[in-house]
Amino acid sequence: MGLELLFTLKHELLISLSIFLLLFIFVGSNHTKGATIIHIVNALLLISVFFFLFEPKQSFVFNQMFESNGLIQFQKSILSLGLLLISALSFQWLKHHKNVIEFYLLLLSSLLGMFFMISAANMLFFYLGLELATIPLAAAANFDLEKRKSGEAAMKLIYSSAFSSALLLLGISFVYGLTGSLNFTEISEKIPVNALSQFAFILVFSGFAFKMSVVPFHLWTADVYEGAPVPVTAFLSVVSKAAISFVFVQVLFKVFIHLELSYTISLAVVSICTMLLGNLFAMRQENIKRFLAFSSIAQVGYILIALMGSHEVAQSAIIYFLLVYVFSNLAAFGVIGIISNSLGKENISDYKGFYQQNKFLSWALAIALFSLAGVPPTAGFFGKFFLILAAASKGYYLLIVIAALNMIISFYYYLRIVRNIFMETSENPMPQVLVQPITKVALIVCLIGMIVLGLYGPVYEYIAAFAKPF
């Protein structure tokens, strides 16, 4: 029994261990260099990434509150991979930061919260994980300590998420009132279909929508993304979003299965708004971080479309898409972070003639943008293709057409940057930037991911094998 518990909780235990390690050994000892700590944490995260290969069995612990199975462990590994890549990509920034231990403490705590959230089989447990995942992030957003904007971002994030949490809790209490239970399975069996349950659903839905930055619950996104340091922005927009999407799939298909009509209508409305507004805003951005924030809003819109499809197809399509999204978006954020950190330039127009001095970074950024835009043969194309297939599985062709139109719009703004990089020449292009070896490795891993995931079929089959009837 003890061993089994250990296996079930292996991701959580490892991350907790890392947190304690940082807390008790390194905090207060000024002798350890930043680089050493980074390498140790990276090594631990790397182990966590490969954990999904062991013992992926269905099991419940903590009085049916905590669930674990192969799929959940795979998702946890994706999230660990996300944090690992972020850590490696921002090596240069972290190495010289005097509070590097705190940075890891915050992000690892947030990751732990996400693990609990993904494994939750109970509303309360889910809420616990959600808060654990969010609150450290607000502190992390403030990590450019001397910048005013960073502080503003942290304040906005904490206020907005408090507001959304309040409404989410209200929704959960309604659900509890209706069913007398907080357990996912029991709720889904007992929940009635009436006005109150629909209202409760919308409140819970808005809580998720807030975290996924779905229009009109997205407004915090741009300010926070712009103010926070790049690695935190990357974490918010990739890891955090992936985690909440994983849970959203489970909650929609498991808990609110009987409200399918309600959630389909809600999804249809907000997905259209999300895609359109995300794209329209993204088009006008001049700051590249803000630009990526809005374009990632539009990407969420495509996920929502897939959520309307048949459950098994939707689930595997979304997980595949998010895996690809981790690689593509982190590669883009990685390059932008390197530039922002070493040259302080964050405008799209600064990237004119970028190719002249920085060949490798240009290619990395360009391929990442191609993948985000969904140009074949990058994996981004297949990711979007599977999302659309999922929506087609229930015949939502109108929504597919809208999504396709939006993808065309997104081509415009993604490729605009690629054009700046390669085709425009500049009098004084950005000088050559030194890339740390570990960062280079992380970028290459992202590039390989973007290309190989598209061409190598078994990855999708591996994910699809988890799909089971809900």
Add this chain to the structure above:
Amino acid sequence: MQNTNLVLLTLASPLLAFLLLGIFGSSSNWLKKGAGIIGTLLMAVSFFFASQLSLAYFLNQTPNHTQQILFSYTWLQFGSGLSIDMGALLDATSAMMLLVVTFISLMVHVFSLGYMHNDERFASYYAYLGLFTFSMLGLVISANIFQIYMFWELVGVSSFLLIGYYFNKQSAVAAAKKAFIVTRFADLGFLIGILTLGYYGESFDFLTLIGRLSDVQSPQFAAIGVASFAGISALTWGLLLVFMGGAGKSAMFPLHIWLPDAMEGPTPVSALIHAATMVVAGVFLVARLFPIFAIAAPHTLDIIAYIGIFSALFAALIACTQTDIKRVLAYSTMSQIGFMMFALGVSGYGAENGAGFSASLFHLFTHAFFKSLLFLGAGAIIHYVHSNEMEDMGGLRKHMPITHISFLIACLAISGIPPFAGFFSKEAILHAAYQSNPAIYYMALFTSFLTAFYMFRLYFSIFWSTQKAAQDNAHGEGTWSMKIPLILLAIASVLFGFIPFSEYVSTDGKPIATHLDVLFSIAPVTLGVLGILLAKQLYQKASVKPQKIALALGSAYGFVKNKFYIDEVYQYITKKMLFAWVARPAAWIDKNIIDGFYLLLAQLTQFSSVYIKGIQSGKVQAYAMYFFAGILSLASLLFYVLK
């Protein structure tokens, strides 16, 4: 070693050469200089493994040659059953092709060491050769019709790159484009054919597809036989469209127009791609699907037979009038491929009936050696005189003894004179034709007379005739790297006819006894000798006789010399009809209606994005308002819709 590993190594070495030289060849000075050696060594490795594999396959003890799937890996799965696999299928045909492709490619690699020596883009040249060899090898071992299509296109691309190798020459660029467009057009048919066969056969895998579509009892056979379009069954359509792809690559009439122009590429490339390997891909493709053709739709084979014999005759006539030596060789290639095609066309399935099939592949095999020998010889000659025109040559036999002897051997081989290799394979083809369709037999007989005539017209004009002033050349016959391939290929052209080929390669894998009917051989050999004598009479010494004959033939001669004006017909159809009636209106619609729509869309987005920017105010309290509004409107929408 395992066969799977052998196949993978055979394919990997040219690919490695391509990657190494293609990526680093232009930046590293060291690689640039050693490109030829590296490419050749890797090719030699590939040849070594391929020969191990094929020889082991042919020389194993059992007389029946089975088809083996060496490995198969599912690349894309569409629903149940239908999938695109990447695999390797080893049977007599592919084993033979592996040997031919690697050997000829190796010879060309060696030859190019001397021929391309001073070229500026030496590394790219070897990189392209590597890419081509890799794709061609991938093509011949494909276990899946979709896989073959991919390699087919890769072969097309590398052919494009090599034809347009001298990209600062206008005519080379035009030729490369022409070759690519014409074969792409044919490949469109091929793709539709693949999809038709795959859809009804419910598989892309060769063995499964053949098993289902050549079995009259199978449900797939019933389905494809019943479905029809324009009164022709889906099976016939599928096979004919697949053949269209093959005809495009193999330069069968009327899709042959790209082949003569493709001679703009470097001459060793012509030897490799446009004589020995790529252009026979069409023959290979028909041979691959042969059981379906022969058992399920014999009438399609008749079409193939007539197209083959027509192309053979047509090209032979043109070849008699051309003056550019590479063009003569190009048309002769087309003519010889015509032979292979009609040999397939007259063949049946199983045991002795399949003699045509074996003969066709036998001719493919021998032709590869003597035709690449002819091209490499032509390369050596061009290297020496710096011209492609026959007028600038003459009397070269004293200056280029090795080239002379090897070229003579190749000419004798292609003319079907015993005991050279071409004699045996051509005899087998003629024999098969005689037994099944006498009309085709007589046409083929006449074509082989023409073959002997135009080949020796070439031979005598180059090596005898009178010496021209412009040729006193300092650098001699060429380096040893150029002579050794000539010698090796000449030996092959003499000896390889004695291989009892049909015992190894046949329709159903069971050996057929080879027999040589001396009486039957009298007619073709006599005609061949007559052709040679006629050419000797006319061209051994410079004289006015040929011009006189040309004048006497008048407009008929001009008609043939201008290649029956086929190019002009294409020009007329594309320029006057397609461009004027299809392309221009389409361009107008694209410019005004479609672009207009997108402009409108763009303006609309621009406009609305300015308008909604106000929402993003930066005030958290406003954000909360919108949040609340979102919840309320969703709730009211749900209540309203669902009551």
